[in-house]
Amino acid sequence: MAFKHLFKAKLNWTSKQNQEDSSKRFYSKSHQIQIEGKPVLDVSAAKAFKGDPELYNPEDLLLSSLVSCHMMSYLYVCSQNGIEVISYSDNAEATLEVNPDGSGRFTEVRLNPKVTITNPDKVELALELHQKANQLCFIANSCNFSVLHNASCVVE
Numbered sequence: 330m331a332f333k334h335l336f337k338a339k340l341n342w343t344s345k346q347n348q349e350d351s352s353k354r355f356y357s358k359s360h361q362i363q364i365e366g367k368p369v370l371d372v373s374a375a376k377a378f379k380g381d382p383e384l385y386n387p388e389d390l391l392l393s394s395l396v397s398c399h400m401m402s403y404l405y406v407c408s409q410n411g412i413e414v415i416s417y418s419d420n421a422e423a424t425l426e427v428n429p430d431g432s433g434r435f436t437e438v439r440l441n442p443k444v445t446i447t448n449p450d451k452v453e454l455a456l457e458l459h460q461k462a463n464q465l466c467f468i469a470n471s472c473n474f475s476v477l478h479n480a481s482c483v484v485e
Contacts, residue, residue, distance in 0.1 A: 339363040359384060388425060392438065395468045395476065396421040399440055403462035407446075412455050415485050416445040435474045442480045449484045456482050 342360035358374035359381050374380025375388050396419050407414050419442045427433035446455050459478045463469050469476045 392423045398466045398468040402465040406458045406461045412451050413447040418443050437475045439477045444482045445485050452482045456480050
């Protein structure tokens with residue numbers, strides 16, 4: 330039996346019309362997202378789409394969700410397989426393709442996790458477990474694009 334969990338987010342946006350040229354309709358992309366019991370998240374469009382480059386954008390947040398979920402899934406499968414992880418870092422990249430009509434989609438995400446473990450005999454298994462983590466990752470399972478892994482593992 331599947332368990333269902335409900336997540337909620339509230340978005341607030343207010344029009345701030347461009348006063349310099351009222352003949353053109355330009356809307357600010359900046360807005361706030363509130364999740365109960367958590368700090369407000371200030372969001373905008375990416376700089377390429379005329380957003381505030383100092384704020385998070387939906388593309389940043391999608392990639393962040395994916396890289397974070399993969400790490401948590403990976404730590405889970407490592408604990409299930411007796412692998413002690415000392416550190417985990419990732420420099421992930423996502424490719425967004427924009428069509429001439431303005432629509433677009435992510436076509437690929439490349440995760441580059443670097444993991445440090447304690448047991449030299451488990452390096453091969455530690456690398457293989459990224460595939461299992463990808464299969465378990467809620468966010469990866471929700472994506473319609475490739476999630477590739479270029480993992481490395483060192484022993485300390």
